[in-house]
Amino acid sequence: MATVEECRAALEKLIEQFAEISAKDRAKHVVERRLACRISDLGVTFYSRIHPEGLDPFKEVPPEDGRPAEVKLTLGSADLVSMVNGELDMARALFCGRVKIDASLGDLLRLRKLL
Template sequence: MASVEECRAALAKLVAQFDEIDEESRAKHVVERTVSCRVSDLGVLFYGRLHHGGLDPFDEQPPADGKDADVKVTIASDDLISLVDGELDLARALLGGRVKIDASFGDLLRLRRLL
C-alpha cells in the first residue's frame, strides 16, 4: 500500500502530464469539470478541476461550493501510482474493477482520449 504522500505525488505527476497535452486536443476533448479521487485503501479524498487550461493541482479540501464532483474516481493507492506511471491501462483497470469512475458517458469518453 502506497502512502498519502506517494498518492499526492502521483496526482501532481498527473497534473504535469495534462499540461503536456497540446492546446488543440484540450480544446477538442476537455470541458470544465470538477474531479474527486477517492483513494479507497487510505480513506483519503482529493479534489481537482479539469478545464481548457489543464488540470488544477489536487487538494484534500472540498470545493467551497459544497457540490459533488462531476467526475468521481475511486482507486487503490498502488493502482493510482501504477496508472499515472503508465503501468496500468485505464480500460483494463475499469473492466477489472480496479478503478471505478462515476461520470457521464460523455465524460468517460473524453477522459479516455486524454489519458
C-alpha cells in the same frame, strides 16, 4: 499500498502529464468539470478541477462552493501510482474493476480520448 504522500506526488505528476497534452486536443476534448479522486485503501479523497487549460492542483479539502464533483474516480493507492507511472493501463484497470469512474456518458467519451 502507497502512502498519502506518494499519492500526492502521483497526482502532481498527473497534472504535469496532462499539461503535456496539446492545447488543441485539450480544447477539443475537455470541458470544465470538478473531480474527486477517492483512494479507497487510505480513506482519503483528493479534489481538483479539469478544464481546457489543464488540471488544478489536487487538494484534500472539498471545494468551498459545496457542489459535488461531476467526475468521481475510486481506486487503490498502489493502482493510482502504477497508472500515473505507466505501469497499469487505465482501460485494463477499469475492465478488471480496480478503478471505478462515476461520470456522465458524455464526460466518459470525452475523457477516454485523453487517457
